[in-house]
Amino acid sequence: MHSAHPIELLRFNTCGSVDDGKSTLIGRLLYDSKSIMEDQMEALERSADITGGGQVNLANLTDGLRAEREQGITIDVAYRYFATPKRKFIVADTPGHVQYTRNMVTGASTANLSIVLVDARLGVIEQTRRHTYLAALLGIPHLVIAVNKMDLVGWSEERFLEIRDAIEGFLPKLDAFKDVKFVPISALNGDNVVDFSKHTPWYCGPTLLGHLETVHIASDWNLSGLRFPVQWVNRPNNPTDQKLHDFRGLSGQLAGGIVKVGQKVMVLPSGMKSTVKEIWTYDGSLQQAFCPQSVTLVLEHDIDISRGDMIVGLDNLPGMSSDLRGRVCWMNQRPLQPGKKFFLKHSTQTVQAILSGLDSRIDIQTFDPIPSPAELGVNDIGEVRIRTAKPLIFDGYGTNRLTGSFILIEQGTNQTVAAGMLYPPTELVKPEYNDFAI
Amino acid sequence: MSSYHLDHLQHLETEAIHIMREVAAEFERPALLFSGGKDSICLLRLAEKAFRPSDIPMPFLNVETGHEFPELIEFRDRRAKELGAKLFVRTVDEGIAKGFVTPTPGQISRNQLQIPVLLNAIEEFQFDCCIGGARRDEEKARAKERFFSFRDAFGQWDPKNQRPEIWNLYNARVNQGENMRVFPLSNWTEMDVWEYIKKEKLEVPNIYFSHERECFRRGGQWLPVPPPHTDSTKPDPYSGARPTAKDPIKKMVCRVRTIADMISTGMIDSPASTVDDIIGEVAAARVTERGTRADDKASEAAMEDRKKQGYF
The missing domain is CATH 2.40.30.10 (Translation factors)
Structure with a gap:
């Protein structure tokens, strides 16, 4: 679970309509990555014995609100966390019916990747188009179409290709994703989720988890144009320490690009120019910083800057x-x-x-x-x-x-x-x- | 991996720093809830990273049940002093004396009673925002809570009507009397917290590490034996929470995984004496952090395994 080499963080969300196996898929990922704990499992089994006729409902893992359990529906986005030796994952589980757009926008706005579930029996339905459109609209770089319930269509390659063609038919119109991956799965049985399925010899792509672990996300942040929205003016005002007293830093999180000591920058909207004198952090000064790091910039000139101003580089202007x-x-x-x-x-x-x-x-x-x-x-x-x-x-x-x-x-x-x-x-x-x- | 790349802890850190600065910039009178526990210890380091070289621009607030581990109180007071922060402490006892807190007859735990004390303190100091160390992986309802969690004039959370939270654009607007709870560690897991403590070399109270302690068995938990009652002019604060003849006492090598107060913190049987040991324990843990707080099931893991295999 922990190791010496740096571990990347991948945020993804799952979209699907009712009964498409979304909760089962999340349950499968959590279970197979050993992220469901004994007491959670026991609570699930207990509720299955009492209310579910013996059937464990993985949706109960994510449906945390009393009203949700009472009504058997998911009201709001739930966040789940799991890790493999390769990556850490934040999953936003976005419910399919009530307030759909609102939930998906909340769950997906910070995601690197969206998984759109398609029921192999039903193929591309209205919801599939809606989910794919929203993922494109929100600028999510990576898309996975998980064709689920493949066991119920006899593991038919033909059916899988039919669905792939239908989606590839409208993807160009969206002109959005860096990459799109189609994976034939059975979330219930675990086929191609964590382990390869013996039922799909015709499929030569990665498993779903394999893809989540390896999809290239390092370049998902914009590193081309320096954007530093000033968040908080950092003025110690310390009368006993002259150096501290004169410190005037601009704290914020880089929203784009790279900033370097000595770089000429412009402050907007005023248009005033200055040079980066220091990139101050609690852990010591840096020679450069990049999006999305949080730092404190000190400029050469004492110009009027406040929250809401944006510091930008002189090339690649906004x-x-x-x-x-x-x-x-x-x-x-x-x-x-x-x-x-x-x-x-x-x-x-x-x-x-x-x-x-x-x-x-x-x-x-x-x-x-x-x-x-x-x-x-x-x-x-x-x-x-x-x-x-x-x-x-x-x-x-x-x-x-x-x-x-x-x-x-x-x-x-x-x-x-x-x-x-x-x-x-x-x-x-x-x-x-x-x-x-x- | 390119050099323009953050690992998962750095990502969580920059997200949390951004949130803390939003609080400082958008609220008039924010406070930081500091208990001395491991999560709020991380919050303090994040506050230092967000605001230094300036002072941390908000006071700390802690609500005491009156049953605290003395080690935790000592640690809390010392850390606040070291950081040069103003620490406000409000207590359940005070609340009872002033009449805005009424204990439930027969109820020993004062967990619930902290709520009116907190709300009263928010009113007293006119806080419009409280930063807390809660995490979404702790509990199912928490898994649905926003970073900026709006509370109405009665301090209530309305889970069915939460504000959508989109990108890093946090809506911090509240009307007079309303307030916000903000949770910078929302996306952190128990493992992330300990890895961060290790990476930042953060000091934690020694009760997180293995030590010898007299405990007694009650309600399926090993509870610490409370300190002796010495001041006979006052009623025993631990009345009802002391072991009786039918509660077996045992000297244990143990530690806490999560800290409430002495009445509701189950000690876990553990030899972990370093942060690395604890990380190893968390990695191998078979029950959730909350699971140990409610019930210590460590010895039943073998039976659980069979159950699990029977299911999937």
């Missing part, structure tokens, strides 16, 4: 605008209509925003935009225009998930009501303006 376009997943029962006002949180700043236009609603079956809807209902996805009270410093979501995303917060209730993904800027910040520091 966009800066108060007029934004993008897609939103609407997650509130009250519909979204043009003219509504919100708080918009983007990187480390929260600004007032107004929905200035509703361009389309996406048809989740055809993936086509339907122009000029009157409103977006709960779980709808649409293309919107937003005007903010202050300009955002941003990238397209496809380029950088951290600087291309935002949430909308309803004023008054403070509910999070939308997840937004920005389109690329039409115009980039120009390196020449305000070319001075002091």
Whole structure:
């Protein structure tokens, strides 16, 4: 479980509809990686004896809320953790029916990989398209289509290929994933989940776990353009220690790229330039830092910088605008209509925003935009225009998930009501303006 | 592996630091719940990493049941002092004296009674956010809780109506009287905590390591024998929690895996005397951390194995 060499962390989510074996699959992964403990197993067996007619229900492992157990449904995203000697895994188990979009967006927004389950008997259904679309929309780099219940179609290679062809037929339209893997499995019996199945001699790919352990995730973070949203200004104000008293650091987590000591940087929105003097951390100063490290930058010049500002490199500049376009997943029962006002949180700043236009609603079956809807209902996805009270410093979501995303917060209730993904800027910040520091 | 690459502990660390800084930046009066236990020890190191060279910009808060391990209290007070942090302690006894806490007759454990004391302290100090060390792998309901877990004016969590939590964009907005509980270690497992303690060379209270102690068997657990009652002017705080003639006392080589207070912490039979030993025990553990707190089943593992094989 622990070893000397560094172990990577893979976050994935599982999507599927009711009865497609999603919970069984997670149970199988946990069980076969020895992550289910004795007392959990005993509790499962106890509840099976009492309520399940002797059948152990692996869903009870993840359904932790009383209401969920009472009603036999999954209400919210559950997180599970397991490890193999190769990797550690965080699994977001996203329930299939109620509040689907909301749950999947919550569970998948930070995922490296999505597993979409397909019932081999049913093939590609509406849910399959929806799940795949959402995974693409959220910019999840790696997709696995797990064709489950292969035992119930006689381990037919023909059936497997039929399903693969159907999905490969619409993938180009989504133009999203770095890689897509199709795996024929039986979650119930464990075939091709952890161990290879003797029923699929025609399949020469990896097992599901084998793929999770080896899929290349090192380049999932954007390392090309320096983005450092200032999160907290670090000023010790220590009157007894002059050096500490003069310390003025900018604390934050790199949202993109690499920063180096001596590098020339620009602070946005002011456009002031300076040089990185020190990359301070508790464990000592660094010569360079990269996304997603949390560090504290000290600049050569004492310029006015506060939370919400963004420090960027001079190449690969972001966009800066108060007029934004993008897609939103609407997650509130009250519909979204043009003219509504919100708080918009983007990187480390929260600004007032107004929905200035509703361009389309996406048809989740055809993936086509339907122009000029009157409103977006709960779980709808649409293309919107937003005007903010202050300009955002941003990238397209496809380029950088951290600087291309935002949430909308309803004023008054403070509910999070939308997840937004920005389109690329039409115009980039120009390196020449305000070319001075002091 | 490229040099621009973080391992799993570094990932968990940068996520937690980001969350702590969001708390410092977004809330007016945050507090950090520090008990002296292993999870909150990790929180302190993360706070140092998030805020140094500045002071940690929030006080520590701890709620005592009155049945604490003295080792833990000593450790808690010393660490707060070493870090230069202000530590507020509120106690169940105080709550009872002031009348906002009413013990259930016959109930010895004061676990439940900590809740009104905490809520009262939040009100007293006007805290709008409390950082806690809870983890999602501890318990099934916790597995569904957000990093930023909203509490209404009565301090209640509404699991059916949680705010969606998307990317690293945490919605920290609360109205007057409402507050937030924030759990930077949500994605950490028990193993991650011990690996982090090892990596950071963090000091933990010595009761986590194997030592000799008088314990007695009750309710399927080995409970520590409470300290003797010396001050006869006051009632015995451990009244009802002391071994009686029918509770066999045994001198054990034992340690704690998880710490509540002396009344509800089961000691585990363990020779683990270093962090490496503990990591080895966690790796080989057959029951969850909570499982040992409720019931020590270590000796029944063989029977469990058969059950397991019969099932799958």
